[in-house]
Amino acid sequence: MSLSSSEIHPVAIARTPFAEKFAIPRQPSLAPAALSRIELVAPYNQPEALQGLEQVSHIWLLFRFHGVAPDNPQSPRLRVRPPRLGGNQQIGVFATRSTHRPNGIGQSVVKLVAIEGTSLIVSGADLLDGTPIIDIKPYVPYADCVTSAENGIASDAPLPIEVDWTEEATRRAADEAQRLGEDVKAVLNQCLAQDPKPAYQKPDPQREYGARFWDLNVVWHYPCADRLTILRIELAA
Numbered sequence: 001m002s003l004s005s006s007e008i009h010p011v012a013i014a015r016t017p018f019a020e021k022f023a024i025p026r027q028p029s030l031a032p033a034a035l036s037r038i039e040l041v042a043p044y045n046q047p048e049a050l051q052g053l054e055q056v057s058h059i060w061l062l063f064r065f066h067g068v069a070p071d072n073p074q075s076p077r078l079r080v081r082p083p084r085l086g087g088n089q090q091i092g093v094f095a096t097r098s099t100h101r102p103n104g105i106g107q108s109v110v111k112l113v114a115i116e117g118t119s120l121i122v123s124g125a126d127l128l129d130g131t132p133i134i135d136i137k138p139y140v141p142y143a144d145c146v147t148s149a150e151n152g153i154a155s156d157a158p159l160p161i162e163v164d165w166t167e168e169a170t171r172r173a174a175d176e177a178q179r180l181g182e183d184v185k186a187v188l189n190q191c192l193a194q195d196p197k198p199a200y201q202k203p204d205p206q207r208e209y210g211a212r213f214w215d216l217n218v219v220w221h222y223p224c225a226d227r228l229t230i231l232r233i234e235l236a237a
């Protein structure tokens with residue numbers, strides 16, 4: 001039996017700071033300063049669909065990885081190279097949280113900060129802007145939190161790297177924070193401390209990297225392997 005997208009309807013759309021995949025944290029909660037709005041869509045955009053959710057601190061978001069091509073069952077991708085293992089070691093797709101997977105379904109636990117009409121404000125999402133949300137469920141601590149759980153591949157959160165700022169970038173972040181009403185500096189600090197570049201890449205200090213957050217291009221480089229400097233922030237074209 002195949003699962004076609006016509007059988008699964010989005011219940012909401014995620015509006016997030018992340019306008020491209022590069023530099024999105026690789027799991028939720030790693031950048032709690034990043035606030036996202038989960039906007040319910042018809043026919044679910046009725047306050048009664050959210051009744052009771054005000055008693056819940058965290059929710060599960062189930063979503064479609066709409067920014068990658070879905071796996072083709074005719075030539076299934078059974079093994080993938082997770083960035084966590086340096087990007088050059090393959091393991092079974094079901095042992096990973098890779099975006100390349102059967103049916104392209106992702107799941108993230110996020111903190112529910114506020115309910116505004118038929119939108120949910122959440123912190124720490126790891127979703128591309130525009131991600132279709134296919135279900136929302138309350139986090140149930142006694143059932144979902146397994147204190148004895150082990151994962152030999154991803155046991156702890158990755159160690160953050162140092163993030164420095166040029167004066168120019170610092171000034172621009174303050175201006176853009178006012179315009180956008182977002183804590184631009186904290187979001188960039190938390191996201192870039194996750195070191196978005198592939199783990200196998202040896203960064204050339206001359207090379208500039210960039211990613212889009214909101215409507216901004218953020219440009220940085222690596223003066224050495226374990227720290228980066230945000231060079232400038234500009235409006236995206």
Ligand code: SAM
Nearest residue numbers: 021024025026065066067097106107127128131
């Ligand atoms: N927490 C989810 C899970 O475990 O299913 C997602 C984990 S996945 C490794 C996180 C990465 O997916 C992000 O860093 C980003 O690059 C990518 N991503 C997020 N939203 C996406 C989307 N809608 N389409 C394609 N890629 C997406």
